Amino acid sequence: MDKSPALLRVHDLQAWYGQSHVLHGVSLEVGRGEIVSVLGRNGAGRSTLLKALMGQVRSTGDIDFEGRPLAGLPTYTIAQRGIGYVPESRDVFPALTVQQNLLLGRKRGPAAAEGWREDEVLALFPALERRYKVAAGALSGGEQQMLALGRSLMGNPVLLLIDEPTEGLSPQMVEQVAHCLELLRQRQVAVLLIEQKQALALEMSQRVYVMGRGEMVFEGAPVQLAAAPALQQEWLAL
Numbered sequence: 001m002d003k004s005p006a007l008l009r010v011h012d013l014q015a016w017y018g019q020s021h022v023l024h025g026v027s028l029e030v031g032r033g034e035i036v037s038v039l040g041r042n043g044a045g046r047s048t049l050l051k052a053l054m055g056q057v058r059s060t061g062d063i064d065f066e067g068r069p070l071a072g073l074p075t076y077t078i079a080q081r082g083i084g085y086v087p088e089s090r091d092v093f094p095a096l097t098v099q100q101n102l103l104l105g106r107k108r109g110p111a112a113a114e115g116w117r118e119d120e121v122l123a124l125f126p127a128l129e130r131r132y133k134v135a136a137g138a139l140s141g142g143e144q145q146m147l148a149l150g151r152s153l154m155g156n157p158v159l160l161l162i163d164e165p166t167e168g169l170s171p172q173m174v175e176q177v178a179h180c181l182e183l184l185r186q187r188q189v190a191v192l193l194i195e196q197k198q199a200l201a202l203e204m205s206q207r208v209y210v211m212g213r214g215e216m217v218f219e220g221a222p223v224q225l226a227a228a229p230a231l232q233q234e235w236l237a238l
């Protein structure tokens, strides 16, 4: 398949919560500037995959980013290497204002001259601009999700791991997230996306993985998945 050279290479990733073995040898690649989605039913292990990449759950396996190993490094160092992470949990500092949250995002990622400017991030998410001086804890859930995404851009990531960015958002905000993904693509920021809205994920992605019970069960182009109804029925239908 035609794709850019791998930016992220994961091989035989296993992960556990206590005694519970959740990832059973996951392998995947993300090319430089590539948007890749991981689809699956609830509980398939997609969020755990992102957490394992960020060093937040007990795991084994090889993880190489820009040709250097990542496994075993602390989350802070992984972020400094250029990987941004937007978890499902609306990860903002509630007592700090929108502005302060965005500025903290700048400190999380690698220092670089060509980072996202604050005004560019605010232009993407007008609700944040309107509430610039408001404490993040007073924002709606959807606005907090926008802020978490905006803050991760401020860290100037090379690769963004995004977990269900559109969950619970209004249609207008979903459009803003889609526009954000489009800009990431244009700027050659790679994305590993978990997205429950399958049509959106397929539209935005160059490649798709499907996960089932802690393993990858499909890898291919969105059109290949669309042409595989039996596979969709087995691993994606509710």
Ligand SMILES: Nc1ncnc2c1ncn2[C@@H]1O[C@H](COP(=O)(O)OP(=O)(O)OP(=O)(O)O)[C@@H](O)[C@H]1O
Pocket (backbone or CB within 6 Å): 017, 020, 022, 040, 041, 042, 043, 044, 045, 046, 047, 048, 049
């Ligand atoms: N903190 C935890 N402790 C124990 N088990 C967990 C924990 N978090 C998730 N699990 C279990 O790990 C498995 C994978 O969950 P995970 O959240 O990665 O799935 P997912 O594909 O992201 O689906 P969802 O959208 O429901 O989060 C599930 O069986 C889930 O119950």
